[in-house]
Amino acid sequence: MHDSPVPPVVAPTLFLSDADVASLADWRVAVAALAEAYACPTSDAMVPPRSMARGDGIWLRSLTAVPPAGGHMGCKLIAASMRARCASYLIALFNQQTMALSALIDGNRVTGLRTAATAALAVDLLAPQRALRVGVIGAGFEARGALDCLKSVRDVAQVRVFSPTPASRERFAESFRPGLDIQAVNTAQEAVQDCDVVICAARSRDESPVLQGAWLSAGATVVSLGSTLPEQREVDPATMERAVCIVADMPQEVLHDTGDAIAAISAGVYVADKLVALADLVAGRVIARQNESDIVLYKSVGSALQDVVIAQALYERARQQGLGIELPASIVPVSK
Incomplete structure (x- = not known):
């Protein structure tokens, strides 16, 4: 079977920086988004346990979730070095209908928000x-x-x-x-x-x-x-x-x-x-x-559910306010 691209009808992938997240953050919006997510039935399979890959003084943690209310699914990746005493946080959001990569978000502030x-x-x-x-x-x-x-x-x-x-x-x-x-x-x-x-x-x-x-x-x-x-x-x-x-x-x-x-x-x-x-x-x-x-x-x-729900709320506000950087290229969903 040959993988063939789906016709490009999806919006460009949006990148949100840490500064974008800071300007988009809104407590009431965040609480409302979480209330909606938690009110829907959620299975264990939709929010599986977090996983961690470890090296010599470094680790990469992965948290994934499929919110029950629809919209997007996503993951938060945390890369950390105990030696260098630094970490990076990345959240990727995928459209639940098209599988398109809607956003890449600097997740530094998201843990505190959620x-x-x-x-x-x-x-x-x-x-x-x-x-x-x-x-x-x-x-x-x-x-x-x-x-x-x-x-x-x-x-x-x-x-x-x-x-x-x-x-x-x-x-x-x-x-x-x-x-x-x-x-x-x-x-x-x-x-x-x-x-x-x-x-x-x-x-x-x-x-x-x-x-x-x-x-x-x-x-x-x-x-x-x-x-x-x-x-x-x-x-x-x-x-x-x-x-x-x-x-x-x-x-x-x-x-x-x-x-x-x-x-x-x-x-x-x-x-x-x-x-x-x-x-x-x-x-x-x-x-x-x-x-x-x-x-x-x-x-x-x-919970990864909290991370992904907050990230989706940030993404939606960014689209409304015209914030973020649209990437010139992205991954292309393929037929399987």
Whole structure:
């Protein structure tokens, strides 16, 4: 059988640089795109486990997904060198109907966009419907993105932030002023006291938990973003024990591959019994909180579905706004 090109009726491949992504990013659009994707039935085959090829001090990770809402499918490739201490991120989007390569996108910022937007989606569904009191542990880009995105979709009444570095927490607080009632505090316990929402986006140098479950107020919604590997810790077993429901974007990865869950299970916490998928929460198939006093936890490890859905939203906005570079040549879909 000879491969023959399909008649060229597809749009040119669009390249979006890191600067393009920065100018196109919109929190509300990102959250809405994720809500649509998670509301559709998704099979395991559509979002398979990530894979990694390793060399001597270098690795290439691949995350692929076919979003159930249609449009595009895609992959995120991460090339990293531990020796050179650098990494490159590339997202490729293919049209689900024509198989054409619609876009190549610098994925540097996409991880931060999808992490924050997915967390905001979860909080919007889990937290009480009122102006929220928010505690933040961490003052890095993940914490900044999570708070910035949350305040774009929900009314935030008050924020307290803790970072072990006083200058970092003061800078973080100042970056949200004016317009937000935010205070930098001296301890993590002070940051989360009496809060409706607790955002954890930090880990200690020795990987001891930065959040103690004993500090949490009744009815708190906890978001854990900073620990995604077996050797990493962020919340203690008491946090996972007090949670009546643990919502996860990738339940099996959270259960088996995160240090927080591994430690909780070792301490006798029945994590699997209260673990539910974010997709089930979005689709209304589960009710996470039975009583107002219940504590719930959203645990994030990240998913290719989130990357591809956010990339598609960026691509659509780029086409609308005339941004990006149309490549002079691209791959040609062939008949098979």
